[in-house]
Amino acid sequence: MxxxxxxxxxxxxxxxLVVGLVAFAMFTYVGDPVAAMLGQDYTEARRxxxxxxxxxxxxxxxxxxxxxWAALHGNFGFSYRLAEPVSSLFAQRLPATLELSFTATVFAxxxxxxxxVYAGIWRKSWVSRAFMLISLIGVSLPTFLIGVLLILVFxxxxxxxPSFGRGHxxxxxxxxxxxxxxxxxxxxxxxxxxxxxxxLTLIMRLVRAEMLEVLRTDYIKxxxxxxxxxxxxxxxxxxxxxxxxxxxxxxxxxxxxxxxSLVTETVFQxxxxxxxxxxxxxxxxxxxxxxxxxxxxxxxxxxxxxxxLLYYAVDPRLRIDRKRHDG
Amino acid sequence: MRMEPGTAVAETTTxxxxxxxxxxxxxxxxxxxxxxxxxxxxxxxxxxGALGAPWIAPHDPFNVASLSLLDSFKVPLxxxxxxxGTDEQGRDMLSAIMYGGRVSLAVGAASVLFAxxxxxxxxLVAxxxGGPVDAVLMRxxxxxxxxxxxxxxxxxxxxxxxxxxxxxxxxxxxYVIVFxxxxxxxxxxxxxxxxxxxxxxxxDYVAAARVIGIGRLRILFGHILPNVLGPVLVIGTLTLGLxxxxxxxxxxxxxxxxxxxxxxxxLIRIGDDFLFSGQWWVTVFPGVALVLLVLxxxxxxxxxxxxxxPRLR
Numbered sequence: 001m002x003x004x005x006x007x008x009x010x011x012x013x014x015x016x017l018v019v020g021l022v023a024f025a026m027f028t029y030v031g032d033p034v035a036a037m038l039g040q041d042y043t044e045a046r047r048x049x050x051x052x053x054x055x056x057x058x059x060x061x062x063x064x065x066x067x068x069w070a071a072l073h074g075n076f077g078f079s080y081r082l083a084e085p086v087s088s089l090f091a092q093r094l095p096a097t098l099e100l101s102f103t104a105t106v107f108a109x110x111x112x113x114x115x116x117v118y119a120g121i122w123r124k125s126w127v128s129r130a131f132m133l134i135s136l137i138g139v140s141l142p143t144f145l146i147g148v149l150l151i152l153v154f155x156x157x158x159x160x161x162p163s164f165g166r167g168h169x170x171x172x173x174x175x176x177x178x179x180x181x182x183x184x185x186x187x188x189x190x191x192x193x194x195x196x197x198x199x200l201t202l203i204m205r206l207v208r209a210e211m212l213e214v215l216r217t218d219y220i221k222x223x224x225x226x227x228x229x230x231x232x233x234x235x236x237x238x239x240x241x242x243x244x245x246x247x248x249x250x251x252x253x254x255x256x257x258x259x260x261s262l263v264t265e266t267v268f269q270x271x272x273x274x275x276x277x278x279x280x281x282x283x284x285x286x287x288x289x290x291x292x293x294x295x296x297x298x299x300x301x302x303x304x305x306x307x308x309l310l311y312y313a314v315d316p317r318l319r320i321d322r323k324r325h326d327g
Numbered sequence: 328m329r330m331e332p333g334t335a336v337a338e339t340t341t342x343x344x345x346x347x348x349x350x351x352x353x354x355x356x357x358x359x360x361x362x363x364x365x366x367x368x369x370x371x372x373x374x375x376g377a378l379g380a381p382w383i384a385p386h387d388p389f390n391v392a393s394l395s396l397l398d399s400f401k402v403p404l405x406x407x408x409x410x411x412g413t414d415e416q417g418r419d420m421l422s423a424i425m426y427g428g429r430v431s432l433a434v435g436a437a438s439v440l441f442a443x444x445x446x447x448x449x450x451l452v453a454x455x456x457g458g459p460v461d462a463v464l465m466r467x468x469x470x471x472x473x474x475x476x477x478x479x480x481x482x483x484x485x486x487x488x489x490x491x492x493x494x495x496x497x498x499x500x501x502y503v504i505v506f507x508x509x510x511x512x513x514x515x516x517x518x519x520x521x522x523x524x525x526x527x528x529x530x531d532y533v534a535a536a537r538v539i540g541i542g543r544l545r546i547l548f549g550h551i552l553p554n555v556l557g558p559v560l561v562i563g564t565l566t567l568g569l570x571x572x573x574x575x576x577x578x579x580x581x582x583x584x585x586x587x588x589x590x591x592x593x594l595i596r597i598g599d600d601f602l603f604s605g606q607w608w609v610t611v612f613p614g615v616a617l618v619l620l621v622l623x624x625x626x627x628x629x630x631x632x633x634x635x636x637p638r639l640r
Binding site: 018026136139140141142143145149151152156163255258259260262263266277278280281286289293296300 | 470474475477478481482484485486488489568572575576579580581582592595599602603607610611614617618621622625626
């Protein structure tokens with residue numbers, strides 16, 4: 001096990017280095033910060049002085065090391081568009097994105113798992129068929145269209161929920177939360193449903209497929225033969241054995257949630273990291289883009305690592321397989 | 328496809344070939360699945376409507392001379408000449424949707440083609456070469472698979488946008504989008520093809536080809552390639568749906584194709600501005616068209632997967 005963790009960590013390092021390299025290459029070679037900072041008339045001496053001051057005349061590996069070193073200290077440079085440090089921009093917007101992603105995931109899990117269990121047990125009933133139809137449409141509906149349609153129904157026609165922003169937020173230190181006010185919670189509902197719907201359909205389909213698989217096994221037949229109650233068979237025997245892959249998928253889907261939060265935040269003008277990134281792409285604000293890439297890369301590597309470790313820790317069979325492959 | 332001993336001779340005539348097709352498992356499965364027939368019909372209508380837009384669309388939405396602001400924001404079914412209503416410039420929504428579907432399909436098909444060519448080539452080479460080549464290529468595919476496609480496409484789009492001078496943006500944007508979506512969707516093809524190549528590599532016909540001295544490239548592309556294309560067809564169909572959604576999402580975010588060539592995603596984005604003033608049809612109809620197109624492609628892909636691989640059902 002320890003060898004496996006070590007091996008996995010070793011694999012993560014080159015991935016992080018590649019992500020860092022891409023981010024650095026974007027940061028350094030796309031656009032010309034010197035020309036932008038000097039303006040229209042300048043002397044050659046001033047240009048050389050600025051190049052030297054920014055460290056652009058140093059060898060490539062030194063610049064790269066400097067960039068990574070600065071990034072490790074939370075220094076990602078200044079945004080071209082907003083002329084603020086990228087790190088403070090991220091700190092302002094991180095709470096909005098995290099609260100949205102968290103709520104969407106909770107929504108998807110709390111609804112998706114029971115729906116999947118139901119559709120797996122009573123696979124022929126019309127409710128299950130309706131669930132499957134909904135999930136099929138859910139896969140074919142792009143996230144932004146779900147958002148637009150929800151706004152059309154609940155904000156424009158019915159006027160129940162706000163269509164943009166976070167409502168009133170409360171400051172807890174540097175963290176701003178929308179959970180504590182009624183308007184903040186109301187503003188969260190539509191974006192969270194929009195973001196969570198795709199994940200919900202995925203979880204539901206997976207739980208259903210796993211339930212069908214497990215319900216076919218001998219130990220379930222044996223449990224039935226022993227005369228156990230259906231409730232006990234379905235929940236403590238069957239569902240428990242479906243949870244390992246479900247946990248994995250939920251973990252891996254966190255990456256998808258981050259990616260699609262870009263879309264959701266644009267539709268609802270949600271002041272998070274995704275909206276910041278989209279606005280930066282539109283005007284090629286490279287420091288923000290490269291820092292976002294670096295951050296997302298780190299988050300993905302960490303999620304993958306944690307999920308892998310969880311998987312191997314929970315399911316002993318995989319550890320044996322692993323040994324056989326290696327040996 | 329099943330081959331009865333008796334049909335081998337009949338196969339050589341045209342009529343026999345057609346009968347062979349009608350006897351095939353694939354055709355049987357298709358003609359006995361109402362869902363497959365229904366989605367193929369809807370999909371075909373969408374595709375024909377989109378491809379034939381210049382000839383069958385009731386109006387030309389790009390002909391500025393024919394537009395009249397007096398016709399702006401006509402309600403759907405208000406008159407026969409504008410069955411789905413008009414937008415703020417008096418453009419017929421039905422025609423705009425048909426032309427938009429054309430752009431969406433073109434981008435989707437081109438990016439899937441790009442992803443297929445790249446993914447199949449990588450998969451073949453990785454599966455046949457094995458060793459460190461395989462390890463490096465598949466590791467790259469793994470890393471990319473953990474990165475959501477839409478994020479990848481956005482990054483590529485952003486970087487190219489910064490490199491290419493601003494005045495050339497409109498000219499290259501189509502290729503940028505195709506490249507961005509294609510490059511984010513190749514790993515699926517590479518992994519599948521690599522898996523099948525590993526199986527095919529060990530078979531006798533490959534050994535025989537090698538023994539009679541056929542070159543490595545010809546074995547790869549002439550002998551192994553035709554035998555690993557089945558799953559590629561299935562993934563390709565499902566990826567076409569995803570690629571169309573990717574393009575729509577990029578266009579909705581405002582980093583897709585220029586508004587002079589509106590795709591379905593661009594139409595939805597434009598309509599989004601009029602959501603609060605009550606002109607819902609400017610958004611909803613392009614959205615419905617998009618969902619119908621993608622849903623029928625997805626259903627066809629699901630059916631194809633089940634029909635080609637009976638073990639899955």
